[in-house]
Amino acid sequence: MLHVLGIEETIKNVYMLSKKFMKRKHISNTYELKPFYLKFLKKHQPVQPIPDTLSISFIADTIGIWTQLNPESSGNALDDIHQQSMIGEAYSTDEQAQHLEALKLGYLHLTESNTELKALFDLIIHTIFLRKSRTIDQHISFGGSSSAGIGLIWISGHGALDRADIAELLLHELTHHQLFIDERCHMHYNYAALCKPENFSSSAILNKKRPLDKVVHSIIVATEIILARNKFLTQQETKVHATSKDLMAKAVAAIKETMRMANINELLSERTRKMLEKAEASLSAIEGKLMS
Structure with missing residues (x-):
């Protein structure tokens, strides 16, 4: 929410969540803040895969990440479009490289367009994973996010998307994560x-x-x-x-x-x-x- 909430408020929220892991360490930028944010996520959402590196991980999911995050989602009355059931099969090894390269180009297209947006994205998002979408009720998804996996974005690779399409999709998902984080700090x-x-x-x-x-x-x-x-x-x-x-x-x-x-x-x-x-x-x- 670069515009609705603002970069300072979002960073303040991440700081609030991360503060108890800092042990009085002085933080001067978002790069220095991220390790403590990742510690918060490891503590409060231990099921999701969180990388040891501070750079964003682009991975092809072959283990069923989403199912591990949301094992009991089928009975959730607020999951009205069955999003938790949308994630399908893993891509073959031959297909993975092309899709992952497209994701990286889309990420660059987005983050090179605005320096503040890059700072927010690189702070909040730690992993973008690739896995196919199922078709449910004649609907197929481009991707999604879950409050059970803050910092983790699913991209389906569906459709012939160019870098501008993927950039908007990543901005869409980043906004969800900013709202998840804000809700962690405020009702x-x-x-x-x-x-x-x-x-x-x-x-x-x-x-x-x-x-x-x-x-x-x-x-x-x-x-x-x-x-x-x-x-x-x-x-x-x-x-x-x-x-x-x-x-x-x-x-x-x-x-x-x-x-x-x-x-x-x-x-x-x-x-x-x-x-x-x-x-x-x-x-x-x-x-x-x-x-x-």
Whole structure:
């Protein structure tokens, strides 16, 4: 959330999570902060594979990483589109090299476009893993992330994606991880009420009724994609996201629908509501340019 939350707030969140592992060590940059962040993840999410190196690992998953992270996900009422079941088979050895090289090019395309974004991405993300997607309910996924695996991104290799497509996909997933981290530091939702269908709202990405945590994520993701396109990414449409104009319309509609809910103060924390207000204000500032 380079725009909605800001780089300083995100780094502050990572620092809060990592602080007890520092033993009073002075930290002057995000590179020095990352080892202690990785220690936090090893302590609190020990199942996920965390590399010993500080650089991002690009790997072809052959052991079923996602299943290990989410062994009991099938009964989760908030997994409304069965994302935890989407990950399919491993790629053959012959296929892996080509896809991993494409991921690296997409990562470079994204991080070379903005220095602050590179600092955030390199701090928060430790591993990007490749594994095929299953088709469920006629839907196939480009990738995903889980709050049970902070810092870990799944990419499916589905579709003939170029580096601009992959760059946006990585930005999309980074935004989820920033929200996961922020929620570790600050309350976001009343989870007991979120799984009730009467508390669902319309997603800004999939344009369907979903649990409110997914809706908030979709709004923030859409906002970050639109603002990145407006500032440092040149494309206005990719294979993984709709046109900026379409994303704008759906994001604004999703914000308005969500914020009009009669019990919104009971469902979302003040911090989360303020993030939606910031997203709406940021989109409003460029709406005339996009919608003309």
